[in-house]
Amino acid sequence: MTITDSPVDNGVNVQALLGAREALSATPEAAEFTWRASCTWRNGTHSRSTVAGFTGLGAEQQHRTTYEFDVDHPECFASEDNGAAPVEIVLVGLAGCLTAGVASVAQLRGIQLRSVTATIEGQMSVLGILGGDPDIRNGFEAITVRFAIDADGSRDDLQALIAQSQKRSAVFDIVANPTKVLVELA
């Protein structure tokens, strides 16, 4: 990394994050978060999900505004394509989480970012979900993420950035490791 005249600013408040780590280590119950989304069927394979509130820091919390996501499937699946496919939403979540991690870790390490672009791909054979081949899994066979980063840092620094961002990523962990999922009737 290079020393620049102006302090490194990636727009990440590292002091707040470090302070939160210290405070929440002392009060672990406040560190318990529950994230929520609700999803309503529209028609066909089209649904609309909303994200507004979550629980954390020992209280109910609200986003600044309610976010809506239309989810559907493309026309080649005989759908109307009213939104991104669910698997694409998963890729969006993973890319967003890793990118936030890159910015945070860079800030912490004093690396000024100029641009960060992640290209993410998930490969699958849809014979799995179509029930066409019992040996093919439903989900991705593999996911690849390619980061193009323009920053004041050596290639080794940037390798370490993306390694650390994976290590501290919630979505990377959710995607890469088994998670218990319980689906029940209300």
Added chain:
Amino acid sequence: MIQTTAVVVGAGHAGLAMSRRLTERSIEHIVLERGEVANSWRTQRWPSVRLLTPNWQIRLPGHDYAGHDPDGFMPAADVVATLTRYAGLVGAPVRTATTVHALQAVPQGFQIQANDDLIDARAVVLATGACIRPAIPGIAGAVPPSITALTPFSYREPGHLPDGGVLVVGASATGIQLASEIRRSGRPVTLAVGEHVRLPRTYRGRDIFWWLEATGLMAERYDQIDDLTRARHLPSPQLTGAPEASTTDLNTLTALGIRIVGRLGHITGGVAQFSGALANACALADLKMNRFLKRADEWATASGLDGELPPPHRFGPTRVDPRSPLELDLTSGEITTVLWATGFRPDHSWLDIPVRNRNGHIRHDGGIVTGAPGLYVLGMPVLRTRASTYIHGAGADSGALANHLHSFLGSQHRSQPAASRAGAGRGIDDLPRPARVTGSELPPHYQRSAASRL
């Protein structure tokens, strides 16, 4: 009822070093030992185990290694013999076959229940060790009953295993040693690898522990480490005390025919699921190793040693097989043994004093137990420096804690017990700081050892 000034619990390297420090300061004490001196090394290690640290580094207060093989690695039997000799050398007042059942705070200090005796003492040093129980994850309960489950405590040698494949869970020093040994016996081995610490056995002709000490890394103090919790829970490095001083990393294990998979996540319906984050676990370990080698090279240059040492080089990246499986059916008959090499834990559950946090870890400041003046803990990872994790670290640690204990006893004498106990003891910053080793200050035996490698 027995009365003494100080009680040391545990007659391993740390407890014996502390006994020596107390004797130096004429502090009356006894050392309680559940078995014999070096009990863990006698009864809780598999026969082929060797120390990770080279013999020249086995230094205890008043004792340097004086054998014929400074660059070798002691087998467990030699560790037992060394510590037994040391106990005699320092005249440690060890009571063997004495199990401590309880420790309570009483107005005069502490009361210990050991066997059927009650012992009153004004200070207590816990030196029972960091590796008293194997740490087994909860998912172990989901292993199908047809599978033989072992820990490093119950494992003896490959010949005792049932025929068939072995899943070794964990790739720190223990896991890679046992995976390698079992694979060499001809059995198919799968190794589940999570976060790990990769280090070469030797670099530029010197043992890696030479570098760790020479560069000052070993001497880094606990209160100068950014993330102390992480440092104290770091897995042991992927090293073996192999007589030929060879490197055992994931690439050499792959070349032996061991199948490398990701961290074991769940076992559902008899099927083990492994993490897909294996590539990043390996990338992190490679990056960390290379950062240390860079630091070592910079230190060597700054110390003017580049002329004496072979030139810098780098080790190849860890090769991760993109086809490594994410699942393994434990009911198929392919795997007959699961070996949990998932780390060890201390056992302080017998303390009847509220000094442990919600995770069961003793709260302490460099070995001075928080909220219990006169109570100390010794022989734990990164207790006061990174060297604390290893045998030689007990020398400086026991000296610092004995100083503190000595002044604590003095402060008790000068004032009322109740008043003094709350404020007893100096701040940790008053303690002598371990010297940072620099090139020109290398201890002589250490230079000799280095020379013998060149």
